[in-house]
Structures are given as structure tokens and as C-alpha cells.
Amino acid sequence: xxxxxxxxxxxLIALLLFQQPLFAQVVELDxxxxxxxxxxxxxxxxxxxxxxxxxxxxxxxxxxxxxxxVEFVLNCGDMFHYDGVxxxxxxxxxxxxxxxxRAGELQCPWCGLLGNHEYRGSTAAVxxxxxxxxxxxxxxxxxxxxxx
Numbered sequence: 535x536x537x538x539x540x541x542x543x544x545x546l547i548a549l550l551l552f553q554q555p556l557f558a559q560v561v562e563l564d565x566x567x568x569x570x571x572x573x574x575x576x577x578x579x580x581x582x583x584x585x586x587x588x589x590x591x592x593x594x595x596x597x598x599x600x601x602x603x604v605e606f607v608l609n610c611g612d613m614f615h616y617d618g619v620x621x622x623x624x625x626x627x628x629x630x631x632x633x634x635x636r637a638g639e640l641q642c643p644w645c646g647l648l649g650n651h652e653y654r655g656s657t658a659a660v661x662x663x664x665x666x667x668x669x670x671x672x673x674x675x676x677x678x679x680x681x682x
Contacts, residue, residue: 572605573602573604574605575595575598575599575608576607577595577608578609578610579612579615580630580635581613581614581634581651583626583630584630584634588634589634592634592635592637592640593637595635595640599639599640599642603639605642606645607635607643607644607645608645609646609647611647611648611649611651612649613630613631613660614626614630614652614655615630615651618652618653618656618657619652619659619660621656622663622666624655624659627663643669643671644669644670644671645671645672645679645681646671646672648660657675661673661674661675
């Protein structure tokens with residue numbers, strides 16, 4: 535099992551938790567990020583149907599992922615604002631996820647948790663999307679995962 539350095543995790547958490555218009559102004563990669571073999575992205579409230587600079591944030595995430603070699607993305611919930619998805623055919627899967635986080639290096643595994651917005655819709659559809667999308671991984675409401 536790979537271990538991530540605290541500084542690597544903290545840098546990316548701090549970077550991605552500030553998903554506001556201010557973050558969208560980041561255009562250059564921060565050369566001060568420590569070089570390591572193990573990077574993950576941690577995101578939450580990342581599904582805004584393209585609003586709140588979500589598309590720009592997805593592009594910046596893609597550039598960082600390309601530069602750093604991100605191994606996986608931990609989605610801490612609320613990918614489908616405001617009322618979750620209603621079925622596997624819900625367009626929010628495309629407009630909040632597939633079309634936003636489209637960069638090549640973001641095609642890595644996305645391990646997800648259900649947030650309160652997912653519970654407003656069909657949690658079964660969010661979990662069933664695991665069987666449809668290659669990188670989406672939400673196998674159940676509660677699960678453990680070992681990353682090697």
C-alpha cells in the first residue's frame with residue numbers, strides 16, 4: 535500500500551477546498567508543490583451544473599492532474615446539486631461530472647461518498663452509475679476501499 539505524505543495531501547486539500555471564483559484565477563502550476571509519487575485530489579460540492587466556475591475548476595484540476603500524476607480522486611459528496619439525480623438517465627451525470635472533469639488525467643478512479651444532495655434524489659442511481667462509468671466508484675452507501 536502506498537503512503538501519501540502529509541504535505542502532499544494537505545496541499546491538494548487546501549487547493550481544492552477553495553472552489554470559488556477566486557480559485558478559477560489560478561492559471562500557473564505551483565512549482566512549490568512537493569514532488570512525490572502519490573497524489574490524490576479531494577473534492578466536495580463539486581457538482582454545480584457548470585455554474586460557479588465549475589468548468590474552469592475542472593480544467594485547472596486537469597492541468598494539475600497532468601503535472602502531478604494524480605492516482606485517484608476522492609469525491610466527498612454533493613456532486614449532484616441540488617436535488618440529486620433521479621435515474622441513470624439523469625442529465626446531471628453529464629453536466630455535473632462527465633463534461634466538467636473531462637481532462638485525460640482526470641480519467642483516473644473517482645471514489646465517492648454520498649452527500650446530502652445525493653440523498654435528496656436516487657442514491658441507487660448514483661451507486662448504479664458505478665456499473666456504467668469506468669472511473670466512477672460508489673459501490674454502496676457505506677464501503678471501505680484500500681488503494682494500492
